[in-house]
Amino acid sequence: MADNCITCHVAIVGSGFAGSLIANELRRKGVTVAILEAGPGVQPNINDYMRRFYGASAKVPESPYPPEMIDQNGQTVDPASVAAGRPTALTLSQSNWQDTLKAYLDQTTDEPNKKTRPFKSTYERLAGGTSHWMGLTPRLVPNDFRMKTTYGKGQADFPFSDWPISYDTVSPWYEKAEAELGVSADADEQRFAGITFSTPGYTYPMPRIPQSLFDRRVGAALAQLNEAETKFLGTATPVTALTVRSLPAARNSQPYRNRRACAGNTSCIPICPIQAKYDATITLNEATNNGAQLIHHAVASEILVENGSVSGIKYIKYGEKSGSKAGENCVIKAKIYVIAANGIETPRLLLMSRNQIAKGVANSSDMVGRNLMDHPQYLTWGLLPDPVFPYRGPLVTSAIGDLCDGAFRRQRAAFRISLGNEAWSAVVGGVGGDPQVTTLDFINGTNASGLNKKDFTQLPDNSALFGANLTQTLGNLISRQFRIAFAVEQSPDPNNRVTLSSVKDGLNLPRPRIAYDVSDYTKRGIAAAFRMKKLIFSKLGATDFTNVAPSDPGRFDETIDRNVEQLTYGGAGHLMGTYRMGDDPKTSVVDSWLRSHDHPNLYLVGSGTFPTVGTANPTLTLSALALRTADRIVEVLPSFE
């Protein structure tokens, strides 16, 4: 047993953003730290990941990263044979998403008649966590922290609660997180929807990322809007204030902390070839260089509790290759324990720890695993009358953020509008996304893209082209493609839930089971996004190619302007809400320090703590909260000696 035991001041499960930031802060203060990472450790360089990305026939978020969930022949790998598996984009198809022989997440339902929808987001399990993130770092706005107080008056069934902390409490920690991640943005441009900065004269670490040609095109389109046609938005923001703003991003606009400025490789998701985009391995390496111990290929399997406090964490160490069932049982012992394993794996671990407490660790409220949220994305795409040259620059450089808050939030979900620089690569149906789909269409005379029609080419429908006709047609059409995404606030729903499945992974641990749906409140937000899309497209003079596949299990109908419209949502990769923070131990899992109400030496960090999610990408907020928690741990650690 002695050989299997690790002892340290603070044990952390998970080496993603939150885990790495906390480890690094603690090491700076001389606290001994060990981190359990379920997947592989940090690689000597990213060359192997780049090769995997270049060689992948679909450049999906998981494409650079191990373990393989699709084999050499393109067949799905049975997740029961993988030690630390994960959900992937390629296992979300209509035929796969409820098949537990193909998909890691169990999304089956016991009640055949109950409508259930797919949870479409994915994550990684390796050192550095979800490095496939886009790198966008907007802040939540003040009203995101007080939804019930601001918009819930007189609404008994308003599903939102307030956070136990305010924007002003988090604000200084936002600044610290922006320094650590290296955020490029312009403070003056970001003063909207109540955003203020706690340091007078605050400037972001780097200047903002320049706007793309498409960003400017949309800016010009917004300038044509009038009050009457935007009335449906129900916002007090004057129409003249609806502008395109550069998005804060953890993307270097100049050399920063020994990393290069962005060179516009247009592959932020899934991987930046020059690490101009921050990922958590940067902080993790600093922590390990400074003495933090990283134990990779180590899956936490049970949190042990004695006299109300956590006394150790059992983990299984497995071989380098996934699929090994042979695991060595080990225990890590510490004064304080931090679980930073994301919004699905953290509740899974808490619920798996049921030998001593039947409901699972930290779960006296019965809230662990509940209120799973994402930012459902309404994805739209179209063709402009003339070129804006996409596939150049970061995937997203700008957004329309001003619609993220307003009185309409009493009735419908808010959204943020991000402008894509990656054309139809992630939206068009067909093999491998674009430009593959459009290219195949014009070489083989098909029309999966919708573009191979006389209206757009002055050529016969379904033309199969060679030579100059081909170069001119593809050059002309692809350079005019664009996409716009509406990230919608999801309302918390206790029935959207992570539980334990009866199906197991390669280490014989129960896999996560997911129940998920989208509320009417959220659907109304998607419907408003649909109307805003129509308006923006008309001002752009764009042809709309947005469509919803009949087989899409997320599809739903809404009557909008007397027409029945088919709508759906995509996953944003934001795993939130499943161990919510609050002041009341009966209705929340952690307090504002992210400490378990039940166990004084257990902290649960990450976006699983968000009781409501606003519309901002969660990484900056979870990073700010992690830094705040690290500070707190240093403060309270002596009392655990």
Add this chain to the structure above:
Amino acid sequence: MRHRRQRSVRGATPFVQASVVTRRVMVAGAVATTAVAAVLPLATAAYAADPATDMIAFLLLSEALTGVSRQTLAPELVEDKNEILNSDPGVDPINIKNTYFKWIGDHDPTSSFGKLLQLAKDNRQSLGNIIPKVNGSADDMVCLARSIVLLWYLGSWYEPDDLKNKVASPRVKVVSPRAYTQGLVWRVAGAHPMGYSNLQFGYWSRDPRDPSSPGLFDPSKT
């Protein structure tokens, strides 16, 4: 002669060596013979009777079908003014033409590749005839031609049979990480492969047609 053969066998010859080889050895078609022979799947390729000229024929065919100049497809190509088929295809650091030539030979279950090469040879004086003649050929030849163009455009191999049957989700494979980075479609669209750019910070805020920008790719430029 033997010296040259050994270098050419390695497909991805280092640049310095490659340029030494290609610049010096331009005297005769006989020399180019060995260079191409080295990359041919000799055992299976019925069309390899005259392998030296096959690589040049491949480049002529590819130029006609892709609409992108042969000098772009084979940057170290040194042309023989008297007889194009005697040209030296050259060896460049990426040498994607050799990868593709071998791949097509290995993956053509019909004898269409040989026929397409012959068609290119026969029309070497009037490349404009190649497209109509390919379009007038048997389905197997047309679909292999389309797979070849897809290879150049995307670095991926689409099964010709699936193209022929207009399968909604054709079998497709990225030939190699390097092949992906050489895809022409990105350049045709004024862009670069996602994840593979040698441009500088901020370029995306400028119109590529702007005089201060690198300019748009001209497929016909030699």
